[in-house]
Amino acid sequence: TGVRVMYEGSDVTESVRSVKGGEGASAVAAIPSVRDALLSRQRELAIPPGLIADGRDMGTVVFPEAPLKIFLEASAMARAQRRQSQLQQQGEDVSLPRLLEAIEARDLRDRTRAVSPLVPAEDAVVVDSTTMTADDVFAHVMSLASQKGLVHSDG
Numbered sequence: 333t334g335v336r337v338m339y340e341g342s343d344v345t346e347s348v349r350s351v352k353g354g355e356g357a358s359a360v361a362a363i364p365s366v367r368d369a370l371l372s373r374q375r376e377l378a379i380p381p382g383l384i385a386d387g388r389d390m391g392t393v394v395f396p397e398a399p400l401k402i403f404l405e406a407s408a409m410a411r412a413q414r415r416q417s418q419l420q421q422q423g424e425d426v427s428l429p430r431l432l433e434a435i436e437a438r439d440l441r442d443r444t445r446a447v448s449p450l451v452p453a454e455d456a457v458v459v460d461s462t463t464m465t466a467d468d469v470f471a472h473v474m475s476l477a478s479q480k481g482l483v484h485s486d487g
Contacts (some may be wrong), residue, residue, distance in 0.1 A: 337349070337453075342380070345443065347421055349418065349422075350379045350419075350422075350424065351415075351419065351424070351426055351431070353432065354434075355434065355438070358438045358442060358478050359370065359442055361388075361442070361445075361448075362441065362445045362447065364447045365447060367393075367447055371393070371394060374394045374395075374436075375394065375401045377431045378395060382482075388442055388448075388450045389448040389450070391403065391452070391453035391456050392448065392451060392452075392453045393448045396453065397408070399480055399482060400457070400476060400477055400480050400482055401452075401454040401455060401456040402456065402457055402459055402473055402476070403452035403453070403457070403458045403459070404461055404469070405459070405460050405461070406456060406460065406461045406462040408432060408435050408436050409432060410461075410463075411435050412428055412431040412432040412435050413428065414430050415435070416428050416431055419431075457476055459472060459473070
């Protein structure tokens with residue numbers, strides 16, 4: 333289960349979340365014309381009641397006026413280990429050293445690209461999830477959203 337990625341009615345989660353998909357996304361994201369073409373479509377999604385957007389420039393470029401921006405980070409090794417676990421669950425066998433190398437290369441490429449480099453927005457809350465579980469991160473982010481008045485309990 334978990335979050336699924338749909339495109340024109342088809343589930344493309346595994347393709348998008350594969351090693352090849354991640355590498356392709358990073359390479360394509362460096363092309364200014366592609367970024368420009370996607371920007372207006374992405375912003376069209378910001379309709380009430382709102383959305384949670386996942387991406388390396390969501391808070392700085394796509395949704396700079398968002399009421400809460402989370403810059404989620406973790407060590408490259410922690411991310412490589414998490415990614416290896418995800419891929420193994422999908423039946424992909426990939427080595428930890430290869431994943432670590434790919435993550436470090438992507439980080440460098442994304443941090444140094446001319447268009448929309450990977451940096452936290454000035455008003456983002458930086459959350460280092462290196463030693464946190466997914467449930468810990470969720471609870472922390474929900475607490476931040478509650479403090480901003482962005483979530484309401486039903487009780």
